[in-house]
Amino acid sequence: MDLQDQGVIGSGCSRHMIGNMSYLTDFEEIDGGYVAFRGNPKGGKIQGRGTIKTGNLDFENVYFVKELQFNLFSVSQMCDKKNSVLFNDIECIVLSLNFKLTDESHVLLKVPRKNNMYSVDLKNIVPKGGLTCLFAKATSDESKLWHRRLGHINFKTMNKLVKGNLVRGLPSKLFENDQTCVACQKGKQHRASCKSKTVSSISQPLHMLHMDLFGPTFVKSLMKKMYCLVVTDDYSRFSWVFFLATKDETSGILKSFITGVENLIDQRVKVIRCDNGTEFKNKEMNQFCERKGIKREFSVARTPQQNGVAERKNRTLIEAARTMLADSKLPTTFWAEAVNTACYVQNRVLVTKPHNKTPYELFLGRKPALGFMRPFGCPVTILNTIDHLGKFDGKADEGFFVGYSINSKAFRVFNSRTRIVEENLHVQFSENTPNIAGSGPTWLFDIDALTKSMNYKPVVAGNQSNGNAGTKACDDAGKARMETVPGKDYILLPLPSGDDEKKVTKEPGEKGGDSGKDSKSNDQEKKDNVNSTNTVNACFSTK
Incomplete structure (x- = not known):
């Protein structure tokens, strides 16, 4: 009963409310809906409203809520009448509308008003000089309007302008991006990121194999190969390389390799991850994987980053091979030997995280020996x-x-x-x-x-x-x-010998084996020689 005679002034109260109707004058019954309190959206029903008179300050439009066991006076409703409310360590003072702050330096915190309450958003507390400001959130329409006005700039940049007070004329509000700007999607949309897993779920070799095919190379290798198939074990990062003349050889090589490697370490291949190339996606491979019970995972078209392990391994091998060829000064026709050597060495020297071991040790269970290794091309x-x-x-x-x-x-x-x-x-x-x-x-x-x-x-x-x-x-x-x-x-043409050159340059009537020919024959021969020479020059200038 003591609480019903007490009035509490709070900034968290949106409207004046009272549970004791005896203090109200000019009371009228209304159906004002419900008031939420104690976590219940229908905590109390608004049955009427009236006025509480105190002399100099009258509280108007005070709601009567029978279920409310105490009385609340709203700061925001007092300020609607242009009054100012001041709280200190001993009292709360309601000031008249003529009150003005004498020195702005005394202000240490500003809290915006929203929904008739002064609420603190802890996420948006921003120091602004010597002052701490809490910005109200702009409406969706207001955010879109300023976003368009400022040339569709990033909302993060817009909020930096507000918080840093870097411009004039922009409302001191927080602008939110609701991802509904179609123009921004058309002009700025980019590929979705493919983040790598921080912790691998693979715990044994051959559980998953990453594979990719690169080529054709612009120079054939010593055995006329133009493609290289790279297979990498996900757990150990141990790799194998195979060289092909055409893509059609891929299926046969993979079938032989999988059968042999499963027998080597007594484990089974469970998953294969590759792209959508026909060398991996064909009837022969489909039947083989179905018979072996191997699951296949394909990357999305034109999204090689989903097969990142294989793509990164390709780049590592190619860069190492290019470096070894440059150091050894061997011609590019040795590229396959360089790639094969790079794969052999990297299996024994690279360190795989998080195991902190080499691929060779993780795959075969013993540490590799390096004493026999020599520089490529020496x-x-x-x-x-x-x-x-x-x-x-x-x-x-x-x-x-x-x-x-x-x-x-x-x-x-x-x-x-x-x-x-x-x-x-x-x-x-x-x-x-x-x-x-x-x-x-x-x-x-x-x-x-x-x-x-x-x-x-x-x-x-x-x-x-x-x-x-x-x-x-x-x-x-x-x-x-x-x-x-x-x-x-490349077109091969026979080069004229020394005798042929003499024959081409021989003048009509010169003594020799052709002295018996008439002038018509000589003219015809000279014409044929000129045509032959032009043909040779034309062929050698063809790219």
Whole structure:
């Protein structure tokens, strides 16, 4: 009963409300809806309203709520009559409309009014000089209007202008983006981000394989390969590379690889993640994965970032191979050997997070040995153990180191004499000897010298896969041919010999084997020679 005789002044009260009708004058019954309190949206019904008179200050439009056990006086309703309300440590003072603040420096905090209450939004407390301001939120229509006025700038930038007081004329409100500006979507929309997982859910090798195919390369490798298939294990990041002449070989290689690797570590491949290329999405692969119970996950079209592990591995291998070719000064035809060596080395030296181990140890369960590794492309001497040598014949051939054998305890070396890549253990390395561009066989480094010496347009040779050693790098040089490489057409034409040149320049009537010919025959021959010369010039100028 004491509470019903007390009036509490609060800024959190939107309207004057009272639970004791005896204090009201000029009372009238109304159906004003409900008042929410105690967490109940229908905490009390507004049954009427009246006036409380105190002399100098009258409280008008006071709601009567029978269920309310105390009386509330709203600060905002007092301010509607242009009064000011001042709270201090001992009292609350209602000031007249003539009151003015003498010194603005005394103001330390400003709280905006919203819905007839002075509420503090803790998210929007912004220091503004020596003053702390709490900004009211702009309406949706107001935010859109100023967004259009300011050239569709970012809402974050608009709020910086307000909070930093950087401009004049912009309302001191917080503008919110409701993502309904169609013009901004048309002009600024970008691809959705594909965030990588912070913690991997894969706990064993071969659970998931990432794979991708890059190519065609602009230069064929030594075994005429133009594509490279890269397969990466998600758990260990152990990788395998396979070189292909056409994409059609992919299905057969994958079937053989999956069967072999499952048998190697006694685990099963459960998931394959790749793009939508036909080399992965075809009838043969569909039947194989269905029979093996392998789930396949495809990235969205034109969204390679969803297959980020494979794309990143491709880039790492290509950059490493490019660097090794530049350091060794070997021609680009050795790109497949460089990629194969880069994959072999990176499996043994990169550190996989969060296990802090190499891919080799995570996949095979033992630490790798690195003592036998040598620089790619360094000069070597290769012991000749194949040919029958005479007593005074040289025992070794010169060559270049191009990788490691995966099937034998041997090195892969290019023999400069036989022009083949072979696997041999009896090799001596010259690691400290710099590889000078142009050293070794002239045909290997100077393509123009090859053309002049062999009198034909060179065919870019292909590359050798991991399992094939000892294959010739070039075909028979004496065969005339025409081959099409992406972007270039090579046409072979016979060059005239010295005798032919004399015949072309011989004047009519000159003594010799043609002295018996009449002038008509000589004129015809001269005309044919001129046409032949023009044809040769035209063909050699064709790209």
